[in-house]
Amino acid sequence: MYYYSIKKSFLISILSVIPFLGQAQEDDLLKELDNLNQNETRFELPAFKALQIGNLQSTKVVDKGDLYMVVAHRFGTIKNGIDDFFGLDQANTKIQLLYGLLPNLQVGISRDSYEKTYSGTAKYKLFKQSDRVPFNVSLYGSADMNSQLKKSVYPGLKTSDRFSYTAQILASRSFSEKLSLEVAPIFVRHNLQDLNFTKTLTHNQLLFGMGGRYKLSKRLSLNMDYAYNFSKNKNSLYKNPLTIGVDIETGGHVFQLLFTNSRSSNDSSFLTETTGDWSKGEISFGFNIVRVF
Amino acid sequence: MKTTNILIIFCFLLSLQLHAQKYFTRSGITQFEASEKTFEPIEALNITTTVILDANNGNIVSQVFMAGFQFKNALMQEHFNENYMDSYQYPKATFKGKLDNFSIVSLNANNSYDLNGVLTVKGFEKNIQTTVDVKVENDQIFISGSFFVSAKDFNIKIPSIVRDKIANQIQINIDYELIEKK
Known part of the structure; x- marks a missing residue:
């Protein structure tokens, strides 16, 4: 004992x-x-650095209260070579202002020299990729007004003929730190069409957009987007838009340098009125400069 | 026989008492400030810092999630996590240290203590030596103070284009209210 x-x-x-x-x-x-069960706040990798992948909208939405200015240039086709300095003599310029009006909601206005188009856009973030939701999902809508059409030239022109609209569902996922992919079912409505190009009337068109980015380094990524048009006539002179570019991020700026077969950067036009043919070298150089205030 | 029993009881009580003397918080405030004059302020606030202090010997540990740092500018916050802190790879930073000569018994009014320890960020360790204010009130322990680190300490690369806008010496302020852990 x-x-x-x-x-x-x-x-x-x-x-x-x-x-x-x-x-x-x-x-x-x-x-x-x-063991204290701290409120764990994990950082979810953003799928894209900029609001567009190249031409196609990305799932990224301007944060509430932030103001973005986007200056976009699309030059002429590079195939004429030194004669017009690879298209630089024929620039289309778009100036766009975007504002984060509410959490997850951005609104924007812009003016593009292509068909002297005024646009209004809105994008709403529905889901953000997290442990619970595997995708980023955003809804996007745009209305474009062509102010180039003159009543003196087309006496029967109605105001509504100037308008085109798009509605898009954008879904993206960042698969790893480097690779993000996006798919986008898109509806495009044109009130007026040029039958010389479209061959048949296709006022309402359905497209399937896809895109992705691969980060080459922390501040540099390779981007690509494409949209397949289900509705266009097979004799239509319009082509599906393909854009390949790079994002270079420097603090408050993102520079997007790109090559595309589209001359316009407005949604309804680049999606359904692209005339360039990649296989014939009808490619334009362009860039988007994204500045945050 | 009797002395053994007393010894047992004494040891038992001692160990009980030792274990009970811990203080903690889940809502500590950690702030950093890396602004340069004339440029946009670069500062962020983390209000979910966890801290445990062993009041018997002054040992103290704390932890922050990088993604918990709130910036005024959401884009700056995204860049902080994505480009500078690699928060996906290194989600948290930890501190492990000691308040020298800390004694809860002799602590009544305001007191300063030397705090020594190791701060680990992105897998890099940095020795921290500073003085903090410690105060006891209504069974709570208040610890506050500040110290400096630099981005180089943790191998955080700052591109030349923004180098002028980010301070070399980054001030870190801490403000923790600990309650007894039961």
Whole structure:
């Protein structure tokens, strides 16, 4: 009995001394810290750096209160070579202002020299990729007004003829730190069409857009987007738009340098009124400069 | 026989008491400030810092999630996580240290203590030596203070184009209210 007690007291003494062992205890504290059930805030990788992949809209939405200015240039086709300096003599310029009106909602206005088009756009972020939702999903709508059409030239012109609209569902996912992909079912409505190009009346068109980016380094990525048109006539002179470019990010700016077969950067026009043919070298150089205020 | 029993009880009580003397918080405030004059302020606030202090020996540990730092400018916050801190790879920073000569018994009014320890950010360790104010009030322990680190300490690369806009010495302010851990 006596021996037993001694052993027990010895054991308990040892046990109660353990907490004094400094180093071990600090590590214990760290473990205890993990058990505190801290509100874990994980960083979800943004799928895209800019609001567009190239021409196609990305799922990114301007944060509330932020003002973005986007200056976009699309030059002429590069195939004429030095004669018009690879298309630089024929620039289309678009100036766009975007504002984060509400959390997850951006609105924008712009003017593009292509068909002297005024546009209004809105994008709403429905889901953000997280542990619970595997995709970023945004809804996007645009209305473009062609102000180039003159009533003196087309006496029967109605105001509504100037308008084109798009509605897009954008879904993207960042698969890894580097690779993000996006798919986008798109509806385009043109109130007026040029039958010389479209061959048949296709006022309502359905397209399937897709795009992606691959990060080459922290601030540089390779981007590509394409849209397949289900509705256009097979003799239509319009082509599906393909854009390949790079994003270069420097603090508050993103520079997007790109090659595309489209001369316009407005949604309804680049999606369904692209005339360039990649296989014939009818490619235009262009860039978007994105500045945040 | 009797002395053994007393010894057992004493040791038991001692160990109990030792274990009970821990203080903690889940809502500590950690702030950093890396602004340069004339440029946009670069600062962020984390209000979910966890801290545990062992009041018997002054050992203290704390942890922040990088994504928990709130900036005024959401884009700056995205760049902080994506480009500078690699928060996807290194989601948290930890501190492990000791308040020298800390004693809860002799602590009543305002007191300053030397705090020594190791701050780990992005897998890089940096020794921190500073002085913090410690105050006890209504069974709570208040710890506040500040110290400086630099981006180089943790191998955080700053591109030349923004180098002038980010301070070399980044000030880190801490403000923790700990309650007893039961």
